[in-house]
Amino acid sequence: MKFDNILSDINGFGKFQIKLVLLQVLSRITVPCHFLLNNFMAAVPSHHCNISALDDGDLFRNLTLDQQLTVSVPLTSGGSPSSCMMYSKPQYQYLSGFNGTNKTSAVECLNGWVFDNSTFKSTIATEWDLVCSRKGMNKSTATIFFIGVMFGAPIFGYLSDRFGRRRLLLVSYLCSLTFAILSAFSSSYVMFSVMRFFTGMSLAGISIISIVLNVEWFSIEHRTFSGIIISLDWTIGNWFLALLAYLINEWRMLILVVTSPLVLAIFAWRWLPESARWLMANGKTDEAHHYIKKCAEMNNRAKCLSTITPTTLLEVTDNEPRDKKYTIIDLFKTPDIRKLAISSGIMWFGLAFTYYGISLNITGFGLNPYLTQFIFASIELPMKVGVYFFLEKIGRKPGEIATLLTTGLCLFINIFVPQDKWLARTVVAVLGKAMSEASFTIAFLYTTELYPTVVRQNGLGYTAFMARLGVSISPLIVLLEDVWHLLPSVIYCAVAVSSGLMAFLLPETLNRRLPEFIEDIDKPR
DSSP states (O other): OHHHHHHTOSSSSHHHHHHHHHHHHHHHTTHHHHTHHHHHTOOOOOOOEGGGGGGHHHHHTTSSSSHHHHHHHOOOOOOOSSSSEEEESSOGGGGOOOSSSOOOOOOSSSSSEOOOOOOOOBOOHHHHHHHGGGGGHHHHHHHHHHHHHHHHHHHHHHHHHOHHHHHHHHHHHHHHHHHHHHHHHSSSSHHHHHHHHHHHHHHHHHHHHHHHHHHSSSSSGGHHHHHHHHHHHHHHHHHHHHHHHHOOHHHHHHHHHTTTTHHHHHGGGGGGOOOOOHHHHTOOOOHHHHHHHHHHHHHTGGGGGGGHHHHHHHHHHSSSSSOOOOOGGGGGGGGGHHHHHHHHHHHHHHHHHHHHHTTTOOTSSOOOOHHHHHHHHHHHHHHHHHHHHHHTTTTTTHHHHHHHHHHHHHHHHHHHOOOOOOHHHHHHHHHHHHHHHHHHHHHHHHHHHSSGGHHHHHHHHHHHHHHHHHHHHHHGGGGGGGTTTHHHHHHHHHHHHHHHHGGGGOOTTOOOOOOSSSSHHOOOO
C-alpha cells in the first residue's frame, strides 16, 4: 500500500484539503506583491534637473516655468526637455527662437532633480535620486531582491526536507515579516538593499514550501486542481497589489501594507497540518497517523481509520531507505534524476527570466502602470481555467512546451510593432503575459510531481534557485536598450523559445503516482 492509496481511502479532496488551501491564502498573496513591488516602489516619475541654482536675478524669476526650462535645460533628439542634462548658465537667446550653436556645453545636473509627484508621491528613485547615471542602482534593487530569493530557495528547500514543511513555513513567515518591516524603515540605500535581500530570501520559503504542502495532501485525480487553485493566490495578490499601489503612493507605507497579511498568517499557522507523506517517508509514523486521523475525521471518512494504524503505516515504509538524510547533491547522483534536474533547472531559468522580463516592464505599453498591472492580473484568471482543462486532458509536458513557445512568439511579434501602436503592443503583451503565467502555473505543479518526496523540497529549492538566477538577471537586460533598443526583446524571445525546447526532455506525469524515493525515478511509472 502506498500513501496515495491511503489518501484515496480518507478522501484526497475534502474539507481538510479546502481548509489547508484557504489557510495559506493569507501568506501566499504577499508573495506576488513583493515580487512585483518594484513596478511601483522603484518607479521613476518624469523629472528634470533642479534649475534653482541658475537663478541669476529678476529676469529669471519673472519667467514662467516652461520658459525657465527652455533657457536651462537642453532638448533631447525627440524634442522633450532632457532628464539628465542642464546648462551651466541660463541661455536667454532661446526665448527669442535663437537657433544658433550653443557655445556653452550642457553638463550633468548640478543640484539634484525635480520630480513629478502627480502619480507617485515618493519612490526609492525620488528618495535617493536613483536616476540618470544612477539608474542602474534603481534597477539593481529588483536584482538584489531576487538574488535573495535565489539563495533562500535551496536553503528552505533543504531545511524543509530535513525538518518538515510546517515548521519551516513558520520560520519563513516570521523572517519575511521582520525583514519587510525593516526595509520599510530603511534610512539609506545600502540598508534598504540588504533588507530586501533578506526579505527575498525569507519569502522563498513561503513560495516553495506552501505549494508542496498542498500538493502532498491531494489525491492523484485532484492534483491538477490543487496546482491551479493554489496558483490563483498569485492572481489575487496581483489584484491586491494594483489596488493598494493605486491607493498608496508612498513607497514605505506600501511595503508595510502589502506585508500585513503575514501577521494573520502567523496566527493561522497553528491550524496547518504537517505533510503526512513527508512524515511517513521519514519514518515518523505516529505523527503521520495523527494527521491522517484528522483528515479522515474532517472528510467524514472516520470508518477507514480501522484499517489505518501506526503499525500499518510502519509496514508501508519498512522496506524503504527512510533513515538517509538527503541534500541537493542527491539530485545529481543517478543518471535519471540528474537528467531531470538539469532539464528542469534550465527550463525554470528560462521561464522565470521571460516572465519577469514582461512583468517588470509594465510602463512600456502606453497605459498607466496601475491599469497595466490590473490587466496583466485579470488575464490570468481565464487563462488558468483553460490551463486546468488542458492539463487534465492533454498533460503537463505538452502544456509547458506550448505556453513557453507561444510566449516567445508574442515577444517576437512585438519586436516589429511600432512604439506608437500602443493598443496592438498591449494586446500582444497581455497575451504573452498570459502564456508566460500559464507556463509558471504548470511548472510549479509539474516540478512537484517530477521529484520524489524525500528530495521534493530540495528539487523545488534547486529549480527555484535557477529561476531566481534568471529573474535576478532579467531586470538588468533592459539596460541593454542603450546598445540597441530591440536587444532586450530579442534576448527575452530567444530565452523563452530555448526553455520551451528544453521541456521536451522531461517525462509526463499526468495521472501518475508521486514518486516517494529516488529509486522510484528509475522505475517505469
